[in-house]
Amino acid sequence: MIIKWEPLKSMEQNGPGLEYKVAWKPQGASIEWEEETVTNHTLRVMTPSVYAPYDVQVQAINHIGPGPEPQSVTLYSGEDYPDTAPMVRSVEVINSTLVKVTWSAVPKERVHGHLKGYQVNWWKTKSLLDGRTHPKNVNILRFSGQRNYGMVPSLDAFSEFHLTVLAYNSKGSGPESEPYIFQTPEGVPEQPTFLKVVKVDKDTATLSWGLPKKLNGNLTGYLLQYQIINDTYEIGELNDINITNPSKPSWRLSNLSATTKYKFYLRACTSKGCGKPVSEESSTLGEGKYAGLYDDISTQGWFIGLMCAIALLTLVLLTICFVKRNRGGKYSVKEKEDLHPDPDIQSAKDETFGEYSDSDEKPLKGSLRSLNREMQATESADSLVEYGEGDHGLFNEDGSFIGAYTGSKEKGSVESNGSSTATFPLRS
The missing domain is CATH 1.20.5 (Single alpha-helices involved in coiled-coils or other helix-helix interfaces)
Structure with missing residues (x-):
């Protein structure tokens, strides 16, 4: 047994040579006190009994003498492990994952210490679905205080378990009770691992899914539900389809609306009901093969x-x-010339290509202009007679007016390259 007390402060010692006299004896025993004087404030005492009550006194002493008479307090000798196990009375199944365990209390004298509570151990031995055994993996749950029942949660449905109960104190845990065997009933399955829309058409959709990780019983089938979810304000009625073949991993839905968005829900079911759903969304196609795709993109x-x-x-x-x-x-040369005629170029063209004119009697524009300019320059009709003497005339055979270009060099006449001459009346 370890005895501890609060040491005196310096102002409370009232002198030198402070020591402590410790006395103890079994509670209720008519024997002399055992004593020991120490200078510190802790003393370890060997006792013959485990967790037995003792009367203990501590008195301060200095060189002048002892302090006030102390009062007795009750302390217990050292703890030991509990030496007996509680007995499991019942395991009440609340549901497929929860049970209530009830046990008998361990007698106080068998705890060998201060009882801190009870501990429940359990482990799964096999699955009732396939009969497969499981290795021992112990789960622990402690319930503090003086109690004789506890709730054990998070069990696997449709399985067999072993369960034990033990008491524990500050020293540690006592022996376990005999294993109590119990079974959990079937429960609802977990949600399927996945749900996919593998094919859509104008009015049909084919869905595929995976089994739940935990079946929690024998599958009886699936509950397939679907509804229209085109937009927030258009949520269609929920339609149910019971699939009674648990081994079928797919389903083809028909009579759907074209170019419509749907949401699908799938739940796995046992005899206890259906579990949580897994969901998926998809749109049906329009009139053409890709009409639904284009409709979605165009929006x-x-x-x-x-x-x-x-x-x-x-x-x-x-x-x-x-x-x-x-x-x-580019513009046509002919059109450009007609729009912007050059008098000199036009005269040259008329002189060169005069023989191709449309009519011999039609006066050429270039010749008339040259004639007028020459007549205005000479200002004498008589001078024109000189140009008409002899075989050489003012005009050549095609009617071109050559004198306009040669008159400044030779006043009398110009040489003609043709035999014919042309004359026109002169003023007298």
Whole structure:
């Protein structure tokens, strides 16, 4: 047994040579006190009994003498492990994962210390679904205080378990009770591992799924549900389909609406009911093979913006090509000359190609202009007679007016390259 007390403060010692006189004896025993004097404030005492009550006194002493007479306090000798186990009275099944365990209390004298509570150990031995045995993996749950029952949760459904109970004190745990064997009933399965829409058509959808990780019993089938979820304000009625074949991992839904978005729910079921659902969403197609896909894409803002950008870019490119084409075009020489005639060039053309005129009697524009300019320059009709003397005349045989270009060099006449002459009346 270890005896401890609070030491005196310096101001309480009232002198030098402070010591402590410790006395003890078994509680209720008519024997002399055992004593020991120490200078510190802790004393370890060997006792013949385990966790037995003792009367203990501690008195302070200095060189002047002892202090006030102490009062007795009750302390217990050292603890030992409990030497007996409680007995499991019953295991009440609350549901497939929860049981209530009841046990008998360990007698106080058999605890050999201060009882801190009871500990429940349990482990799964086999699955009732396939009969497969499991290695021993002990789970522990402690219930503090003086109590004789406890709730054990998180069990596996449709399984066999072993359970034991033991008492524990500050020293440690006592022996376990005999294993109590119990079984949990079937429960609802966990949700299927996945649900996928593997094929869609105009009015059909084919779904596939995986088994739950924990069946928690014998599967009796599946509950398939679906509804329309086109937008927030259009939630369709929930439709139910009971699939009674538990080994079937897929289902084909028919009579759906074209170009419609659906949400599907799938639950696995046992005789105890159906578990949590796994869900998936998909849209049916339109009239064409990809109508549903295009309908979904065309409703997206980014797609509409992309189409507008492409149309605008195409329009800009066409405008640039049209402007460049007009800027690099050519005009007809004939049209250019008609729009901007040059008198000198026109006269030369008339002199050179006069023989191809449309009519001999039609005066040439170039010849008339030259004649008028020459007549205005000479201002004398008589001078024109000199140009008409002899075989050489003012005009050649095709009617071209040569004198306009040679008159300044030779005043009298010009040489003709033809035999014929042309004359016109002169003023007298």
